[in-house]
Amino acid sequence: MTKADIVEKIYEKVGFSKKESAELVELVFDIMKSTLEKSDKIKIAGFGNFVVKEKADRRGRNPQTGEEITITARRILTFKPSQVLKASINK
């Protein structure tokens, strides 16, 4: 499934034009991206939570050369699926 399939669903169910539906889907993901960019979390009941986590510097190794390197501090995005989503996938 891609964005195009979601656009199609909105077009069918809400009756907006394909162009409007596509703009709305784009808008929703854009809002989510700018929210996460600010390190705010997003909680979608029944689906899951998107949370930005801070990672400290840590030592790592290049698996090809065995060379020791420092993995720099960074922010990463994690998704924690809701119980409802997990349960429905296992049904």
Add this chain to the structure above:
Amino acid sequence: MTKSELVEKIMEANSFLNRKESELVVNIIFDSMANALKDGDKVEIRGFGSFTVREREAREARNPKNGEVVTIPAKKTPFFKTGKELRERVNCL
């Protein structure tokens, strides 16, 4: 940000949309993604990320209360991989 705050933001950005329509759009987006995963399909949103279903094998674990060995059955779990654009934007310090 919660789902209802997301609904608000969409209305602020698109003044032609009323609350009901905005809610409907948000619900369709997440419901259709959840349904695809339920069917074992992959969901790919360019610039945002992709959702897949991963299989977890059955494993043995211990009940931490009484030390009893229990078998945890095989199960499926949703997995999210952040897309390149979003990963870079989130990490932009």
